[in-house]
Amino acid sequence: MTDIYYLLEMLLILAAPFVPIAAGVLLRRKFPASVEPVPTAHKLGRLAGTLLVWGGAASVLFMIIVALNFKGIL
């Protein structure tokens, strides 16, 4: 039981940075760039999506850098 709990915890932690990426991709699909004219709410939705995608990508990169540093590669 202890093992299952910690396995789930580890998987959730590893998945955490991908959550904002997924949310960002969904937002960007919901507010595509091709709409004309672009309403303000639409612009804001798309901007939030972009921020989430890049924030998530930065998080994944951060985790990789930390892991590499931990292993002594960086």
Add this chain to the structure above:
Amino acid sequence: MKRQLLALLLLAFAAGAAAAAEETAWDAQRPEFRFFTEKRHFTQETWDQLPAADREDALATVRDAAQQRQDAVHREYETAAARWDLQQARQLTDRYTAAEVRAVQIWVGPEHAQALGRKVSTVRAALAKAAGEGLNDADAAALQPYLQPQAITELRSLKAAEALRLQAAGQFSKHELPRKTVDATVAGVSGALSGDVNRNMAKAFDGNLAGGNADEAATAGKYALPKGALNGAVAGLSAQTGAFVAANTAAALGTPRTTSASTVKSAAPASLDEAGRAKSTAWTSDAYGITVKTAYGDKAFRDPTEAEAYIRTLPPSVIKEVKLYGHGSPGIQTVGPASYDAGSTAQLLKGKMVDGGLVQFVGCNTASIGDASLNPATGLSIAARRLLYFSVPYWSDRINGTPSEQAKQQWEKEWNADLARDTSIGLASNNNVIVCGYRTFGLVPGRLPVLTRILGTQEDTDPTLVIGKKVCYQNGREVPAP
């Protein structure tokens, strides 16, 4: 009437004060005082010199930790006191070092510690003898109180199994090399490699990249172990031990508090001279150092032993600030080849700091994670810390057969260790010293790969800028950063 009331009030105050003094008086039987004794925070003498308010603070700070430690030591001692199987014999003889036996002495009792010490040394000797010359009847009889019968039988069969293995491998005596030649070769090789292995073991936990200068690095290359073999060895060791290996295992192997250096850059770094020679030409940074600010001026050291020697020569109460810069991990700050835990830092600086002096650990995770935060960077840092200092060692232990409860207790305790707070408690009797550390991983722009070479900051002794969440403690209590 008023006088009577006043007298009654004074009497009540006096009784209250006496009760308070009674509550904070040194009591070796209370968990808090056992905790202080084990961690060498206070002795009865230093405790008696502490103001009453500080005593109450110190007691309140360690109350929960002391209770948990008491429970843990008692629980572990139950296993240690029972008869062991062979796996336990191997694990527990490794585990019960002098420090652990001392913990049993403090928390359980001296007679129990003595019995356990005897058991560990007897079983340890038997394990060594079993694989070599083999156990005789007298040895087996001596092991009966300590090991399960099955374990004794297995130990007695070890020699026969080893002989069969050698025979199967074709190692007959006529093919053997002269013993002297083999001994000399092994001694030479192990001597050349042991430093690397030590440093790489430590590196697996603190990620320390510190290396030497280019000339020494080049000559060190020929002694380097194959990378695959090293990684395997380091991974195996991580399973057995953990974050505290950086300090404990190296010390046990005879090189106290050594750490760091990559496989190729295996030599200890040279000190910077005034002309700035002996600088690293590595593409990544190996910046670290100790800065000591006193009334006599500031001094920065690359070599931590030089810094320690300098601090020891200083008169009492002169250090305004000490900065220890390098890699950090929960409970440990490394500075190049040296590493410092709360006990060794407090011991080094005790009596040397001015009133309100500052001790700054500049390393990742040198404080606990603290309360929940809305900052996503902090959350990410916590997630990374949990993965690296709990999940990784926990699963390594499990793969190597450590019971889940044992691995859980070990790493739940270690991953969120608070070096800054523990050091401030260790220095609690010393002029209200403030000790700061980082709750998160710290990003240091001057350490960015490649950029560090262009900027010439590989061997800086001061980081100039650290992006991370800093926290400071005074006498074990959180205070604003000065």
